Amino acid sequence: MPTRRPVAALAVAAGLVVIAGATTGLLLTRHSTPAMRPVAVGVGAVPAPTGPIVGAFPSPTAPIVAVSQRAVPKPVAAPVSLTIPLIGVQTNLLTLGLASDGTLQVPPPNMVSVAGWFTGSPRPGAIGSSIIVGHIDGGGGNVKGVFFRLRQLSAGDKIYVKRSDGTLVEFRVTAVQQYAKDHFPTQAVYGAVPDPELRLITCDGTFDLATGHYLSNIVVYATEVS
Amino acid sequence: MKFRRTTRRLLMLLATSALLLGIPAAATAFAGSATSGTGWIRLAHLSPNTPAVDVYLYSFDDSKAMIVLHHVAYGTVSPYESVRAGDYSVAMRATGASPTSQPVLSTSVTIAARHAYTVAGMGPESGLRLQVLDDDLTTPSGQALVRVIQASLKQQVVKVAVGSTVLSSSLKFAAVSPYQAVSPGAATVTLTAGGTKATSSVTCAAGTVHTFVVLDSASGLEVVNLEDASGSGKPPLGGVSTGFGGTAGHGPGSPVPWLLAIGAGSLLALTGGLRLRRSRQLAIRI
Numbered sequence: 001m002p003t004r005r006p007v008a009a010l011a012v013a014a015g016l017v018v019i020a021g022a023t024t025g026l027l028l029t030r031h032s033t034p035a036m037r038p039v040a041v042g043v044g045a046v047p048a049p050t051g052p053i054v055g056a057f058p059s060p061t062a063p064i065v066a067v068s069q070r071a072v073p074k075p076v077a078a079p080v081s082l083t084i085p086l087i088g089v090q091t092n093l094l095t096l097g098l099a100s101d102g103t104l105q106v107p108p109p110n111m112v113s114v115a116g117w118f119t120g121s122p123r124p125g126a127i128g129s130s131i132i133v134g135h136i137d138g139g140g141g142n143v144k145g146v147f148f149r150l151r152q153l154s155a156g157d158k159i160y161v162k163r164s165d166g167t168l169v170e171f172r173v174t175a176v177q178q179y180a181k182d183h184f185p186t187q188a189v190y191g192a193v194p195d196p197e198l199r200l201i202t203c204d205g206t207f208d209l210a211t212g213h214y215l216s217n218i219v220v221y222a223t224e225v226s
Numbered sequence: 227m228k229f230r231r232t233t234r235r236l237l238m239l240l241a242t243s244a245l246l247l248g249i250p251a252a253a254t255a256f257a258g259s260a261t262s263g264t265g266w267i268r269l270a271h272l273s274p275n276t277p278a279v280d281v282y283l284y285s286f287d288d289s290k291a292m293i294v295l296h297h298v299a300y301g302t303v304s305p306y307e308s309v310r311a312g313d314y315s316v317a318m319r320a321t322g323a324s325p326t327s328q329p330v331l332s333t334s335v336t337i338a339a340r341h342a343y344t345v346a347g348m349g350p351e352s353g354l355r356l357q358v359l360d361d362d363l364t365t366p367s368g369q370a371l372v373r374v375i376q377a378s379l380k381q382q383v384v385k386v387a388v389g390s391t392v393l394s395s396s397l398k399f400a401a402v403s404p405y406q407a408v409s410p411g412a413a414t415v416t417l418t419a420g421g422t423k424a425t426s427s428v429t430c431a432a433g434t435v436h437t438f439v440v441l442d443s444a445s446g447l448e449v450v451n452l453e454d455a456s457g458s459g460k461p462p463l464g465g466v467s468t469g470f471g472g473t474a475g476h477g478p479g480s481p482v483p484w485l486l487a488i489g490a491g492s493l494l495a496l497t498g499g500l501r502l503r504r505s506r507q508l509a510i511r512i
Contacts, residue, residue: 008501015495022487104462109470120433121458128434128456139470148473174264181465192363192435192457194266194306194342201466207474214469223308 046090049083049160049168076125077163079117082132084159087149093117093161096133104133104201112138112145115200121190124161125169125224129193132161133201136214147202151176151218159198159222171198171222178204179217189219196224265337266306266361269316270346271298272377272400273354274442279318279347282325286313286334297321301377301441303344303452311339316356318347331356342455344437348400350379359402362435363455366407370430373437374403380442381419386449388428388438389413397440405435410459417447424448432459 083090094116096105107116115134122128135145159171179185189199198221205216269281278300283293292314295304313336317329333356335345342361349355365371374386376397386393386403394403410432417424417440424447430436435455441448 005502005505008498008505011498012495012502013498015491015493015498018491018494019488022484022491098460098462102463104466106466106468112470118458118462120460120462122456126456127453129458131458133466133468136469137471137473140472143472145469147468179465184465186461186463187364188340190458190461192365192433192455194268194361194363194435194455195308201468203467203469207469207471209471212471213467214471214474217465217468 046083046085046088048085048158049081049162076123076169077165077167079124079130079132079161080164081162082115082159083162084153084157086157087152089115089146089149091115091134091146093132095119104131106133107135109139112143115146122196123163124171124198125163125167125196127194127196129190129197129199131190131199131201136203145202147200147218150200150202150220151178151204153220158225159200159220161198169196170225172225173220173222175221177219177221179219180205181213181215181217184217198222198224263311263339264308265311265339266308266342267314267335267337268304268306268342268344269293269295269298270303270344271300272303272346272348272375272439272441273351274300274377274379276300276347276351276354278321279330280321280323281347282317282319282329283307283309284315284317285309286315291325294325301439301450303346303439303450306342306454309337311337313337316345318356330354333358346375348375348377350399357400357402361437361454362405363457365433365435365457365459368410368432368460369407370410370432371405371435372408372430373405375437375439376401376403378419378440378442378447381422381440381447383419384440384447385416385418386438386440387416387418388430393438410434415449415451417449419447422446426451431456433457433461434459 079093081092091114094107094114096116096118097120099105104118107114112135115132118131118133121131124130134147136148137143137145153173153176155173155175157173159173161169200220202218203214204218205214207214267283269283271279278297281295281298282291285292293307313334315332315334317332319327319329331354333345335343335358337343342363344359344361346357346359347354348357362371372388372393374393374397376384376399378384379399382399383396385395386397388408391408393406397403408430410430412427412429415426415428415438426449428451433456434453437452437454439450439452441450
Protein backbone atom coordinates (compact mmCIF):
# COMPACT_ATOMS: atom_id res chain seq x y z
CA MET A 1 0.00 0.00 0.00
CA PRO A 2 2.17 2.85 -1.23
CA THR A 3 -0.39 5.56 -0.24
CA ARG A 4 0.32 4.82 3.43
CA ARG A 5 3.99 5.86 3.14
CA PRO A 6 3.54 9.67 3.26
CA VAL A 7 1.19 9.27 6.24
CA ALA A 8 3.72 7.13 8.10
CA ALA A 9 6.57 9.54 7.32
CA LEU A 10 4.42 12.43 8.53
CA ALA A 11 3.73 10.54 11.75
CA VAL A 12 7.46 10.05 12.33
CA ALA A 13 8.13 13.74 11.71
CA ALA A 14 5.24 14.84 13.90
CA GLY A 15 6.37 12.49 16.68
CA LEU A 16 9.90 13.88 16.59
CA VAL A 17 8.64 17.48 16.67
CA VAL A 18 6.47 16.67 19.71
CA ILE A 19 9.41 15.03 21.49
CA ALA A 20 11.68 18.01 20.77
CA GLY A 21 9.03 20.53 21.84
CA ALA A 22 8.09 18.74 25.03
CA THR A 23 11.74 18.20 25.99
CA THR A 24 12.48 21.88 25.46
CA GLY A 25 9.40 22.80 27.48
CA LEU A 26 10.42 20.49 30.29
CA LEU A 27 13.97 21.87 30.43
CA LEU A 28 12.86 25.50 30.23
CA THR A 29 10.32 25.20 33.01
CA ARG A 30 12.90 23.46 35.24
CA HIS A 31 15.03 26.60 35.02
CA SER A 32 12.44 29.34 35.27
CA THR A 33 13.84 31.19 38.26
CA PRO A 34 13.41 34.93 38.79
CA ALA A 35 17.19 35.17 38.39
CA MET A 36 16.18 35.76 34.79
CA ARG A 37 14.29 38.90 35.81
CA PRO A 38 15.00 41.44 33.07
CA VAL A 39 17.15 44.36 34.13
CA ALA A 40 17.08 47.85 32.72
CA VAL A 41 19.23 50.12 34.84
CA GLY A 42 18.54 53.81 34.55
CA VAL A 43 15.08 53.48 33.07
CA GLY A 44 12.55 55.65 34.85
CA ALA A 45 15.27 57.29 36.91
CA VAL A 46 14.24 60.11 39.24
CA PRO A 47 16.39 63.15 40.01
CA ALA A 48 18.38 63.31 43.23
CA PRO A 49 16.51 65.31 45.87
CA THR A 50 17.69 68.77 46.78
CA GLY A 51 18.25 70.08 50.26
CA PRO A 52 21.02 70.49 52.78
CA ILE A 53 23.09 67.33 53.05
CA VAL A 54 24.15 66.80 56.61
CA GLY A 55 27.28 64.75 56.93
CA ALA A 56 28.25 63.69 60.41
CA PHE A 57 31.58 62.17 59.46
CA PRO A 58 34.53 63.15 57.32
CA SER A 59 35.19 61.10 54.21
CA PRO A 60 37.74 58.34 54.82
CA THR A 61 39.56 59.28 51.62
CA ALA A 62 40.32 62.79 52.85
CA PRO A 63 43.87 62.86 54.20
CA ILE A 64 43.31 65.63 56.74
CA VAL A 65 40.68 65.31 59.42
CA ALA A 66 40.10 67.67 62.29
CA VAL A 67 38.36 66.30 65.35
CA SER A 68 37.20 67.54 68.66
CA GLN A 69 36.29 65.75 71.82
CA ARG A 70 33.25 63.71 71.13
CA ALA A 71 30.37 62.79 73.39
CA VAL A 72 27.15 61.10 72.29
CA PRO A 73 26.20 62.87 69.06
CA LYS A 74 23.03 64.90 68.88
CA PRO A 75 20.02 62.76 68.01
CA VAL A 76 18.90 63.01 64.38
CA ALA A 77 15.32 63.46 63.18
CA ALA A 78 13.16 60.52 62.07
CA PRO A 79 13.24 59.56 58.36
CA VAL A 80 10.27 60.55 56.20
CA SER A 81 11.19 59.70 52.61
CA LEU A 82 13.61 57.68 50.48
CA THR A 83 14.95 58.44 47.00
CA ILE A 84 17.10 56.16 44.85
CA PRO A 85 17.55 58.08 41.58
CA LEU A 86 19.08 55.24 39.53
CA ILE A 87 16.17 52.84 39.92
CA GLY A 88 13.39 55.43 40.07
CA VAL A 89 12.50 54.97 43.74
CA GLN A 90 10.81 57.91 45.43
CA THR A 91 8.69 56.97 48.40
CA ASN A 92 7.49 58.16 51.75
CA LEU A 93 8.45 55.95 54.66
CA LEU A 94 6.06 54.09 56.92
CA THR A 95 7.14 53.13 60.44
CA LEU A 96 7.48 49.40 61.02
CA GLY A 97 7.99 47.37 64.18
CA LEU A 98 8.10 43.69 64.99
CA ALA A 99 5.22 41.34 64.16
CA SER A 100 3.82 39.13 66.94
CA ASP A 101 5.93 36.20 65.69
CA GLY A 102 9.12 38.24 66.09
CA THR A 103 9.69 38.79 62.38
CA LEU A 104 10.01 42.25 60.87
CA GLN A 105 6.71 43.95 60.02
CA VAL A 106 6.31 44.80 56.34
CA PRO A 107 4.07 47.35 54.57
CA PRO A 108 0.52 45.97 54.09
CA PRO A 109 -0.48 44.28 50.78
CA ASN A 110 -2.26 47.43 49.57
CA MET A 111 0.89 49.52 50.08
CA VAL A 112 3.51 47.65 48.07
CA SER A 113 4.63 50.92 46.47
CA VAL A 114 5.72 52.36 49.83
CA ALA A 115 8.82 51.44 51.87
CA GLY A 116 9.10 51.51 55.66
CA TRP A 117 11.73 52.19 58.32
CA PHE A 118 12.16 49.69 61.16
CA THR A 119 11.77 51.83 64.30
CA GLY A 120 13.80 49.29 66.30
CA SER A 121 16.87 50.22 64.25
CA PRO A 122 18.91 53.45 64.38
CA ARG A 123 17.64 56.46 62.43
CA PRO A 124 19.30 56.98 59.03
CA GLY A 125 22.37 59.15 59.54
CA ALA A 126 22.79 58.26 63.21
CA ILE A 127 25.52 55.82 64.21
CA GLY A 128 24.47 52.27 63.42
CA SER A 129 22.71 50.10 60.88
CA SER A 130 19.37 51.63 59.90
CA ILE A 131 16.86 49.27 58.29
CA ILE A 132 14.42 50.15 55.47
CA VAL A 133 12.29 47.46 53.83
CA GLY A 134 9.97 47.41 50.82
CA HIS A 135 8.12 44.87 48.72
CA ILE A 136 9.41 43.52 45.43
CA ASP A 137 5.86 43.00 44.13
CA GLY A 138 2.16 42.79 44.88
CA GLY A 139 -0.07 39.75 44.96
CA GLY A 140 -1.17 39.53 41.35
CA GLY A 141 -1.54 41.21 38.00
CA ASN A 142 2.20 41.79 37.64
CA VAL A 143 2.09 44.62 40.23
CA LYS A 144 5.63 45.83 40.92
CA GLY A 145 6.63 46.84 44.43
CA VAL A 146 8.72 49.84 45.47
CA PHE A 147 11.89 47.70 45.61
CA PHE A 148 11.21 45.73 42.40
CA ARG A 149 14.49 46.95 40.94
CA LEU A 150 16.57 46.96 44.15
CA ARG A 151 18.81 44.13 42.89
CA GLN A 152 19.97 46.38 40.06
CA LEU A 153 21.92 48.57 42.50
CA SER A 154 25.66 48.10 42.79
CA ALA A 155 28.58 49.59 44.70
CA GLY A 156 28.78 53.38 44.40
CA ASP A 157 25.10 54.03 43.64
CA LYS A 158 23.50 56.80 45.66
CA ILE A 159 20.61 56.65 48.10
CA TYR A 160 19.00 59.66 49.80
CA VAL A 161 16.90 59.79 52.95
CA LYS A 162 15.00 62.92 53.94
CA ARG A 163 14.25 63.47 57.62
CA SER A 164 11.39 65.19 59.39
CA ASP A 165 13.48 68.33 60.02
CA GLY A 166 14.07 68.71 56.27
CA THR A 167 17.68 67.51 56.35
CA LEU A 168 18.89 65.09 53.72
CA VAL A 169 21.33 62.22 54.28
CA GLU A 170 23.26 60.76 51.36
CA PHE A 171 24.37 57.15 51.35
CA ARG A 172 26.51 55.22 48.90
CA VAL A 173 26.00 51.52 48.19
CA THR A 174 28.91 49.34 49.33
CA ALA A 175 27.51 45.89 48.55
CA VAL A 176 24.45 44.00 47.36
CA GLN A 177 23.94 40.50 48.75
CA GLN A 178 21.37 37.77 48.25
CA TYR A 179 20.61 35.41 51.13
CA ALA A 180 18.37 32.36 51.47
CA LYS A 181 15.77 33.32 54.10
CA ASP A 182 16.53 30.21 56.13
CA HIS A 183 20.17 31.36 56.32
CA PHE A 184 19.51 35.06 56.92
CA PRO A 185 22.64 36.69 58.48
CA THR A 186 20.97 38.47 61.40
CA GLN A 187 24.21 39.81 62.90
CA ALA A 188 25.55 41.23 59.62
CA VAL A 189 22.26 42.95 58.80
CA TYR A 190 20.89 44.05 62.20
CA GLY A 191 24.05 43.98 64.34
CA ALA A 192 25.79 47.06 65.71
CA VAL A 193 28.18 49.04 63.49
CA PRO A 194 30.21 52.09 64.49
CA ASP A 195 29.34 54.38 61.57
CA PRO A 196 26.09 55.61 59.97
CA GLU A 197 24.93 52.85 57.63
CA LEU A 198 21.78 51.85 55.81
CA ARG A 199 20.42 48.47 54.77
CA LEU A 200 17.61 48.16 52.23
CA ILE A 201 15.83 44.81 52.21
CA THR A 202 13.42 43.17 49.79
CA CYS A 203 12.62 39.69 48.49
CA ASP A 204 14.22 37.80 45.67
CA GLY A 205 14.84 34.33 44.35
CA THR A 206 12.21 31.68 43.74
CA PHE A 207 8.61 32.32 44.77
CA ASP A 208 7.28 29.37 46.72
CA LEU A 209 3.63 28.90 45.70
CA ALA A 210 3.03 26.55 48.64
CA THR A 211 3.92 29.14 51.32
CA GLY A 212 3.22 32.30 49.31
CA HIS A 213 6.71 33.63 50.04
CA TYR A 214 9.94 34.21 48.17
CA LEU A 215 12.78 31.99 49.35
CA SER A 216 15.48 34.69 49.40
CA ASN A 217 16.15 38.26 50.47
CA ILE A 218 18.25 40.91 48.80
CA VAL A 219 20.13 43.24 51.17
CA VAL A 220 21.70 46.46 49.90
CA TYR A 221 24.44 47.76 52.23
CA ALA A 222 25.22 51.48 52.16
CA THR A 223 27.24 53.94 54.21
CA GLU A 224 26.75 57.64 54.76
CA VAL A 225 28.63 60.08 52.54
CA SER A 226 29.66 63.37 54.07
CA MET B 227 36.81 17.06 6.70
CA LYS B 228 35.04 20.18 5.59
CA PHE B 229 31.93 19.08 7.44
CA ARG B 230 33.89 18.56 10.64
CA ARG B 231 35.50 21.98 10.40
CA THR B 232 32.10 23.60 9.92
CA THR B 233 30.75 21.73 12.93
CA ARG B 234 33.68 22.85 15.03
CA ARG B 235 33.19 26.46 13.95
CA LEU B 236 29.51 26.25 14.77
CA LEU B 237 30.27 24.88 18.22
CA MET B 238 32.82 27.63 18.84
CA LEU B 239 30.29 30.23 17.81
CA LEU B 240 27.68 28.74 20.12
CA ALA B 241 30.11 28.61 23.04
CA THR B 242 31.24 32.19 22.46
CA SER B 243 27.72 33.59 22.31
CA ALA B 244 26.82 31.65 25.46
CA LEU B 245 29.77 33.26 27.22
CA LEU B 246 28.93 36.71 25.91
CA LEU B 247 25.33 36.38 27.04
CA GLY B 248 26.06 34.68 30.32
CA ILE B 249 28.98 36.59 31.78
CA PRO B 250 27.51 40.12 31.89
CA ALA B 251 24.30 38.71 33.38
CA ALA B 252 26.24 37.03 36.16
CA ALA B 253 28.51 40.03 36.67
CA THR B 254 25.75 42.63 36.90
CA ALA B 255 23.73 40.49 39.27
CA PHE B 256 25.95 41.20 42.23
CA ALA B 257 28.64 43.65 41.36
CA GLY B 258 29.80 45.51 44.44
CA SER B 259 32.37 44.26 46.85
CA ALA B 260 31.18 42.40 49.88
CA THR B 261 30.94 44.40 53.07
CA SER B 262 33.19 41.79 54.58
CA GLY B 263 36.27 43.63 53.29
CA THR B 264 36.21 46.60 55.67
CA GLY B 265 36.79 47.27 59.35
CA TRP B 266 36.90 50.40 61.52
CA ILE B 267 39.53 52.33 63.44
CA ARG B 268 39.50 55.40 65.68
CA LEU B 269 42.29 57.27 67.39
CA ALA B 270 42.41 58.76 70.87
CA HIS B 271 44.59 60.78 73.22
CA LEU B 272 44.03 59.62 76.79
CA SER B 273 47.27 60.56 78.52
CA PRO B 274 46.50 63.38 81.01
CA ASN B 275 49.91 65.03 81.26
CA THR B 276 50.94 64.61 77.61
CA PRO B 277 50.62 67.75 75.47
CA ALA B 278 48.57 67.75 72.27
CA VAL B 279 49.91 65.60 69.43
CA ASP B 280 49.44 65.01 65.70
CA VAL B 281 48.27 61.46 64.99
CA TYR B 282 48.93 59.72 61.66
CA LEU B 283 47.38 56.57 60.24
CA TYR B 284 49.31 54.76 57.50
CA SER B 285 48.26 51.83 55.42
CA PHE B 286 51.07 49.26 55.64
CA ASP B 287 51.96 49.44 51.96
CA ASP B 288 51.76 53.22 51.58
CA SER B 289 54.17 55.81 53.01
CA LYS B 290 51.61 58.58 52.47
CA ALA B 291 49.42 59.09 55.53
CA MET B 292 45.82 58.01 55.05
CA ILE B 293 44.50 60.12 57.91
CA VAL B 294 46.14 62.92 59.87
CA LEU B 295 44.61 64.32 63.03
CA HIS B 296 46.11 67.65 64.02
CA HIS B 297 46.46 69.00 67.52
CA VAL B 298 44.81 66.11 69.30
CA ALA B 299 44.56 67.02 72.96
CA TYR B 300 43.93 64.90 76.05
CA GLY B 301 40.39 63.54 76.13
CA THR B 302 39.94 63.51 72.36
CA VAL B 303 38.47 60.45 70.66
CA SER B 304 38.02 60.59 66.89
CA PRO B 305 35.00 59.15 65.09
CA TYR B 306 35.50 55.70 63.59
CA GLU B 307 36.86 55.58 60.08
CA SER B 308 35.90 52.74 57.79
CA VAL B 309 39.03 51.23 56.22
CA ARG B 310 39.92 48.17 54.16
CA ALA B 311 40.87 45.19 56.29
CA GLY B 312 44.65 44.83 56.53
CA ASP B 313 47.75 46.04 58.29
CA TYR B 314 48.15 49.66 59.40
CA SER B 315 50.44 51.68 61.56
CA VAL B 316 49.64 54.60 63.84
CA ALA B 317 52.26 57.25 64.64
CA MET B 318 52.20 60.15 67.11
CA ARG B 319 54.28 63.28 66.60
CA ALA B 320 54.48 66.49 68.61
CA THR B 321 51.97 69.05 67.38
CA GLY B 322 53.31 70.82 64.32
CA ALA B 323 56.25 68.42 63.86
CA SER B 324 57.21 67.66 60.28
CA PRO B 325 55.27 64.70 58.83
CA THR B 326 58.62 63.18 57.86
CA SER B 327 60.17 63.53 61.30
CA GLN B 328 60.77 60.55 63.58
CA PRO B 329 57.52 59.85 65.46
CA VAL B 330 57.45 59.99 69.26
CA LEU B 331 55.50 56.75 69.29
CA SER B 332 54.20 54.29 66.74
CA THR B 333 52.45 50.95 66.71
CA SER B 334 51.06 48.53 64.16
CA VAL B 335 47.48 47.35 64.08
CA THR B 336 45.85 44.60 62.03
CA ILE B 337 42.29 45.46 61.13
CA ALA B 338 40.07 42.46 60.54
CA ALA B 339 36.97 42.75 58.39
CA ARG B 340 33.86 43.81 60.33
CA HIS B 341 35.90 44.48 63.49
CA ALA B 342 36.50 47.83 65.18
CA TYR B 343 39.58 49.10 67.00
CA THR B 344 40.55 52.04 69.19
CA VAL B 345 44.21 53.04 69.14
CA ALA B 346 44.81 55.27 72.15
CA GLY B 347 47.80 57.04 73.61
CA MET B 348 47.62 55.95 77.26
CA GLY B 349 49.54 56.18 80.49
CA PRO B 350 51.57 59.05 81.95
CA GLU B 351 53.77 61.11 79.63
CA SER B 352 56.85 59.40 81.05
CA GLY B 353 55.45 55.99 80.14
CA LEU B 354 53.26 56.92 77.18
CA ARG B 355 52.25 54.00 75.00
CA LEU B 356 49.91 53.43 72.07
CA GLN B 357 47.42 50.78 73.07
CA VAL B 358 45.28 48.89 70.55
CA LEU B 359 41.84 48.06 71.95
CA ASP B 360 39.58 45.50 70.34
CA ASP B 361 36.10 47.05 70.29
CA ASP B 362 33.13 44.72 70.65
CA LEU B 363 30.23 45.10 68.19
CA THR B 364 28.07 42.22 69.39
CA THR B 365 25.28 43.18 71.78
CA PRO B 366 23.12 40.61 73.56
CA SER B 367 19.51 40.90 72.30
CA GLY B 368 17.59 43.59 74.16
CA GLN B 369 20.62 44.87 76.09
CA ALA B 370 23.39 47.45 75.83
CA LEU B 371 27.09 46.73 76.14
CA VAL B 372 29.36 49.03 78.17
CA ARG B 373 33.02 49.26 79.22
CA VAL B 374 35.22 51.81 80.95
CA ILE B 375 38.59 53.33 80.05
CA GLN B 376 40.24 54.80 83.14
CA ALA B 377 42.26 57.82 82.00
CA SER B 378 42.46 59.81 85.24
CA LEU B 379 45.92 60.40 86.60
CA LYS B 380 44.68 62.41 89.61
CA GLN B 381 42.68 59.45 90.86
CA GLN B 382 44.71 56.34 90.15
CA VAL B 383 41.98 53.89 91.18
CA VAL B 384 38.31 54.50 90.44
CA LYS B 385 35.12 52.57 91.16
CA VAL B 386 32.67 52.81 88.27
CA ALA B 387 28.98 51.88 88.43
CA VAL B 388 26.09 52.38 86.02
CA GLY B 389 22.83 52.39 87.96
CA SER B 390 23.32 49.63 90.53
CA THR B 391 25.62 47.60 88.26
CA VAL B 392 29.28 47.89 89.26
CA LEU B 393 31.41 47.87 86.10
CA SER B 394 34.64 47.85 88.08
CA SER B 395 35.27 48.20 91.78
CA SER B 396 38.88 49.33 91.39
CA LEU B 397 39.90 50.29 87.87
CA LYS B 398 43.50 51.43 87.72
CA PHE B 399 44.84 54.36 85.69
CA ALA B 400 45.35 53.41 82.02
CA ALA B 401 43.34 50.20 82.41
CA VAL B 402 40.26 49.15 80.46
CA SER B 403 37.39 47.19 82.00
CA PRO B 404 35.87 44.18 80.23
CA TYR B 405 32.55 44.76 78.45
CA GLN B 406 29.42 44.18 80.46
CA ALA B 407 25.80 43.86 79.33
CA VAL B 408 23.41 46.27 81.04
CA SER B 409 19.68 46.87 80.87
CA PRO B 410 18.82 49.57 78.34
CA GLY B 411 17.51 52.99 79.30
CA ALA B 412 18.53 56.08 81.22
CA ALA B 413 20.91 55.56 84.12
CA THR B 414 23.44 57.36 86.27
CA VAL B 415 27.13 56.63 85.98
CA THR B 416 28.83 57.02 89.34
CA LEU B 417 32.57 57.43 89.76
CA THR B 418 33.99 57.00 93.25
CA ALA B 419 37.66 57.51 94.12
CA GLY B 420 39.07 58.22 97.54
CA GLY B 421 36.80 60.88 98.96
CA THR B 422 35.56 62.20 95.63
CA LYS B 423 32.48 61.25 93.72
CA ALA B 424 31.19 62.30 90.32
CA THR B 425 27.98 61.41 88.53
CA SER B 426 26.66 61.75 85.01
CA SER B 427 23.34 60.78 83.40
CA VAL B 428 23.57 58.52 80.39
CA THR B 429 21.12 56.77 78.11
CA CYS B 430 22.14 53.44 76.65
CA ALA B 431 19.62 52.13 74.14
CA ALA B 432 19.25 48.40 73.50
CA GLY B 433 21.56 47.29 70.73
CA THR B 434 24.19 49.94 71.42
CA VAL B 435 27.80 49.68 72.58
CA HIS B 436 29.19 52.42 74.85
CA THR B 437 32.60 53.33 76.20
CA PHE B 438 32.73 55.48 79.34
CA VAL B 439 36.00 57.38 79.51
CA VAL B 440 37.05 58.58 82.97
CA LEU B 441 38.97 61.85 82.60
CA ASP B 442 40.65 64.38 84.85
CA SER B 443 38.76 67.64 84.70
CA ALA B 444 39.38 71.03 86.22
CA SER B 445 37.02 70.21 89.04
CA GLY B 446 38.04 66.60 89.60
CA LEU B 447 36.69 63.62 87.70
CA GLU B 448 34.39 63.49 84.71
CA VAL B 449 33.02 60.74 82.50
CA VAL B 450 32.59 61.00 78.75
CA ASN B 451 29.94 58.70 77.34
CA LEU B 452 30.88 57.52 73.85
CA GLU B 453 28.30 55.72 71.75
CA ASP B 454 30.62 53.39 69.87
CA ALA B 455 28.15 51.44 67.78
CA SER B 456 24.46 50.84 67.33
CA GLY B 457 22.18 48.27 65.74
CA SER B 458 18.68 46.87 66.20
CA GLY B 459 18.12 46.40 69.94
CA LYS B 460 15.86 43.46 69.35
CA PRO B 461 16.72 42.07 65.91
CA PRO B 462 13.82 40.66 63.89
CA LEU B 463 13.76 36.88 63.55
CA GLY B 464 14.73 35.30 60.23
CA GLY B 465 14.22 36.80 56.79
CA VAL B 466 11.78 39.48 55.66
CA SER B 467 8.51 38.73 53.83
CA THR B 468 8.66 41.51 51.29
CA GLY B 469 6.85 40.11 48.27
CA PHE B 470 3.56 38.58 47.22
CA GLY B 471 4.73 36.87 44.03
CA GLY B 472 2.79 38.95 41.52
CA THR B 473 5.82 39.30 39.26
CA ALA B 474 7.38 35.92 39.97
CA GLY B 475 7.92 33.53 37.11
CA HIS B 476 5.54 30.73 37.97
CA GLY B 477 7.21 27.80 39.63
CA PRO B 478 8.35 24.80 37.63
CA GLY B 479 4.95 23.11 38.03
CA SER B 480 4.48 19.40 37.38
CA PRO B 481 6.72 17.69 34.81
CA VAL B 482 3.99 15.05 34.12
CA PRO B 483 2.32 16.79 31.11
CA TRP B 484 5.68 17.27 29.43
CA LEU B 485 6.69 13.66 30.08
CA LEU B 486 3.30 12.48 28.72
CA ALA B 487 3.84 14.57 25.58
CA ILE B 488 7.32 13.09 25.13
CA GLY B 489 5.81 9.61 25.53
CA ALA B 490 3.04 10.33 22.99
CA GLY B 491 5.56 11.76 20.54
CA SER B 492 7.76 8.70 20.91
CA LEU B 493 4.76 6.42 20.33
CA LEU B 494 3.75 8.38 17.22
CA ALA B 495 7.27 8.35 15.78
CA LEU B 496 7.71 4.66 16.59
CA THR B 497 4.38 3.64 14.99
CA GLY B 498 5.09 5.77 11.92
CA GLY B 499 8.59 4.30 11.69
CA LEU B 500 7.31 0.73 11.85
CA ARG B 501 4.68 1.43 9.17
CA LEU B 502 7.33 3.04 6.98
CA ARG B 503 9.59 -0.01 7.33
CA ARG B 504 6.78 -2.46 6.63
CA SER B 505 5.59 -0.56 3.53
CA ARG B 506 9.21 -0.39 2.24
CA GLN B 507 9.54 -4.18 2.71
CA LEU B 508 6.21 -4.64 0.86
CA ALA B 509 7.42 -2.42 -1.96
CA ILE B 510 10.64 -4.47 -2.31
CA ARG B 511 8.68 -7.74 -2.36
CA ILE B 512 6.42 -6.39 -5.10
